[in-house]
Amino acid sequence: MSHYQSDAIVIGAGIVGAACAAELARRGLRVRVLDAGLPAATAAGMGHLLVLDDNPAELAMSQYSVARWKEWSARMPASCAYVNNGTLWLADSAGEFAVAEKKFGVLRDAGVTCELWGGQRMAVEEPMLKPGLHGGLIISDDSILYAPRAARWLLESAGDAVEFRRAQVMRIDDDSVLDSEGNRYQAPVMVLANGLQGSELCPDIPLIAKKGHLAITDRYSHSIRHTLVELGYVTSAHNATGPSVACNIQPRPTGQLFIGATRQFDSLDPAVEPWMLGRLLRRAQQYVPGLGDFNIIRSWTGFRAATPDGQPFIGRHPKKQNLWLALGHEGLGVTTAPVTAELLAADIFNEKPPIPKEPFDPARLQLEAESAE
Amino acid sequence: MQIRIDGEHHDVPAGMTVAAALALSGDVTTRTSVTGQRRAPVCGMGVCQECRVLINGVRRLACQTVCCEGMDVDTRSALPVAGEL
Numbered sequence: 001m002s003h004y005q006s007d008a009i010v011i012g013a014g015i016v017g018a019a020c021a022a023e024l025a026r027r028g029l030r031v032r033v034l035d036a037g038l039p040a041a042t043a044a045g046m047g048h049l050l051v052l053d054d055n056p057a058e059l060a061m062s063q064y065s066v067a068r069w070k071e072w073s074a075r076m077p078a079s080c081a082y083v084n085n086g087t088l089w090l091a092d093s094a095g096e097f098a099v100a101e102k103k104f105g106v107l108r109d110a111g112v113t114c115e116l117w118g119g120q121r122m123a124v125e126e127p128m129l130k131p132g133l134h135g136g137l138i139i140s141d142d143s144i145l146y147a148p149r150a151a152r153w154l155l156e157s158a159g160d161a162v163e164f165r166r167a168q169v170m171r172i173d174d175d176s177v178l179d180s181e182g183n184r185y186q187a188p189v190m191v192l193a194n195g196l197q198g199s200e201l202c203p204d205i206p207l208i209a210k211k212g213h214l215a216i217t218d219r220y221s222h223s224i225r226h227t228l229v230e231l232g233y234v235t236s237a238h239n240a241t242g243p244s245v246a247c248n249i250q251p252r253p254t255g256q257l258f259i260g261a262t263r264q265f266d267s268l269d270p271a272v273e274p275w276m277l278g279r280l281l282r283r284a285q286q287y288v289p290g291l292g293d294f295n296i297i298r299s300w301t302g303f304r305a306a307t308p309d310g311q312p313f314i315g316r317h318p319k320k321q322n323l324w325l326a327l328g329h330e331g332l333g334v335t336t337a338p339v340t341a342e343l344l345a346a347d348i349f350n351e352k353p354p355i356p357k358e359p360f361d362p363a364r365l366q367l368e369a370e371s372a373e
Numbered sequence: 374m375q376i377r378i379d380g381e382h383h384d385v386p387a388g389m390t391v392a393a394a395l396a397l398s399g400d401v402t403t404r405t406s407v408t409g410q411r412r413a414p415v416c417g418m419g420v421c422q423e424c425r426v427l428i429n430g431v432r433r434l435a436c437q438t439v440c441c442e443g444m445d446v447d448t449r450s451a452l453p454v455a456g457e458l
Contacts, residue, residue, distance in 0.1 A: 128456045218425055218432050219407065220455035254407045255452050290456035295432050297422040 001182040006032040009177060009187040011169050011201070012194030014042035015147050015337045016326050018154035020191050023341035025158035027349065032185060033155060034177070036168035039270065041195050041333060044302025046214065046250055046260050047147040048227060049335050050087050051139055053106050057311055057359035061336045063112055064355055066141055068338035073143070075157075080150045081253050087142035088117075088126065088226035090133060090247070090287055096231040097134040103231075104137055113140045128224055128288050137231075144227060144250055147334045154337075169194075172201050175322050189348055192317075193326040195305040195333075204365070205313065207328055210304040211264040213276050217294040219255035227251070230287060233261070241265070245279045247287045257294055259284050261331070263304075272299050306330040314343045314360035324348060325362045376444040385440050392417065392424050392435035395446070403435050403448050427453060 006029075010021045013035035021031045049066050053059040073082040091097035100116060107114045117125065118135045125138075155162050167179040176186040192198050192205075199207045233246035243264045250258040262280050267273075277299050285291045307313060307328035317323040324347070326340050339354060346353040375382055376391075378398050385394045392414045395401050402411040403426035414424035417436045424435040427447035435446075 218422075219452050220432075221452040222454070222456045224456075288456075293455040295425075297425070 001184075004032060004183065004185045006030050006163070006185070006187045008032070008189040008191065009034060009185050010191045010193055011035075011172075011177065012040075012192070012197070012327075013151065013155065013164060014040055014193070014195065015151045015154075015334050016042075016195075016329060016340055017191070017193035018151040019337035019341035020193055020326050020344050021162050022154040022158045023345045024189070024191075024348070025161035027345055029161070029189070031158070031162045032187065033162060033164045034167045034169055034179065034185065035164070036194075036197070037166055038168075038197065040197070041302055041304060042151055043148045044212075044214070044300065045147060045304075045331070045334060046248065046258060047081075047145045047150075047334055048087075048248070048250060049143040049145065050227075050229075051107065051112050051142060052332065052335075053103060053110075055310075057356070058332070059106070059110060060355040061339050062332060063110060065336045065339040066143070068342075069143065069145070069335075070141060072338070073145075076145070076150065076153055079146070080153055081146040082143060082150075083145070083253055084141065084143045085251065086226045087139045088122075088228050089137040089139070090122075090129070090228060090230045091135050091137075092133055092230065092232070092287075094134060099231050100135065100137040107139065114138060115140075126224060126226065126228065128222065128290050129228070130287055130289050133287075138226065142227065144252075145334070150334075169201060172320070172323060174320070188322060189324065190322050191324045191326055191344065195327050195329075196303055198305070198325070198327045202317070202323075204319070205325065205327075205362075206308050206365070208265065208306045208308070209268055210306050210330065211262070211267045211269075212260060212302050212304060212331075213262045213272060213280050213299065214302065215259045215277065215281065215296045215299040216252070217257045217259070218297050220257075220294060221255060222251075222257070222290075222294075224249065224251040224257065224288070228287060230283075243276065243279075245276075245283045247284050249284055249288060249291075256297075257291070259291075259296075268303070270301050270303075272301055304330045304333075309364070311359045312336070312340065313362040313365070314340055315347050315357065315362050318363045318365055374440060374442045376440050376442075376446060378446045379449050387440075389440050390436055391426060391428060391433075391438045391440055391444070391446055394440050395426075395435060395448070400448075405449070
């Protein structure tokens with residue numbers, strides 16, 4: 001049993017924890033990163049970097065952060081597989097095209113590079129799409145990357161200032177944490193960035209698990225260039241209370257097609273459910289009929305950590321002076337890891353945040369608890 | 374029966390899988406990986422997906438496919454085209 005000191009501790013070496021550790025190290029802190037090695041979201045997800053405009057806070061976060069990833073891309077190794085291939089939102093009806101037009105207006109006003117395409121342009125740009133689509137919206141700066149490697153790069157980029165240790169934190173005390181082997185880690189700044197597992201260490205943090213199914217095909221020579229996402233995604237994924245499925249097809253640099261996206265609220269079982277996988281593949285095949293020619297070589301599940309109001313918790317824990325939160329990102333953890341790290345660091349160093357921080361303030365937890373009484 | 378492996382004729386007993394036929398031929402590898410390495414069957418039971426191979430122009434698992442007369446097994450060609458069939 002040993003005692004370790006550092007300027008900061010980050011619990012969780014996924015994409016968010018890694019980004020936070022790298023940013024704190026950049027600010028001159030010596031950071032110890034502790035990770036239990038449990039199956040988690042960063043390695044399960046799609047590594048999609050996208051601008052989403054469901055609400056102003058989400059737009060501000062995702063826009064800022066996608067741009068930051070683009071700046072970093074020049075320095076990332078090839079193994080991070082960053083590709084600026086754009087997201088093409090698919091409109092399968094006049095109603096969905098109206099949604100695309102509205103989205104275009106909002107994004108354009110915010111300075112996001114995007115363009116509306118009619119049905120004919122869609123067929124030329126993406127010949128594997130089903131004929132007869134009304135059109136789409138291309139968001140050019142959206143990208144993809146291999147998130148687990150990007151997380152490792154972030155930790156490595158900090159050199160000696162970040163020390164990684166495989167350890168399972170069992171308890172968070174006032175100024176230190178205890179791991180499963182009785183080792184104590186002390187630091188004036190402790191950051192909780194371990195997603196769903198955060199509420200096991202801090203039961204007062206409300207996190208909801210949203211199970212997602214994914215599948216990946218064998219490698220083929222095919223023509224899909226952009227990440228193809230149906231506009232129905234916005235309505236089905238974020239407003240549903242039951243299980244939802246939406247088409248999200250990502251062309252990997254290997255020639256594989258990476259297929260998502262599903263959401264279930266009622267399960268913590270990591271097993272692939274064939275009925276859900278079937279729904280996922282049938283939905284994807286509705287938009288890309290030729291998908292039937294591809295073999296699926298692997299399918300798996302992951303759990304997103306969602307908060308009650310849909311915004312992550314970034315900032316000081318309202319009751320624990322030395323504990324800072326960076327979790328609850330639902331499906332936007334990879335996209336918003338850079339801005340999360342900058343928001344957190346600005347908060348810790350008492351500086352002006354890069355974007356308004358109020359929507360993410362964990363103190364709103366207290367407000368919910370008080371108004372419930 | 375006779376099958377073709379990378380353009381060469383091989384005699385194989387009836388009922389043999391493509392994976393076993395490849396092993397019999399002296400080169401068990403079925404494909405080249407994305408990093409340029411040769412790959413071969415590992416689990417032998419249709420789970421690991423390592424033994425992916427082109428059989429009559431279509432990607433199949435060598436360990437799960439039984440040989441038939443005149444079958445064309447290709448372990449060397451580039452990725453098959455999809456979406457234009």
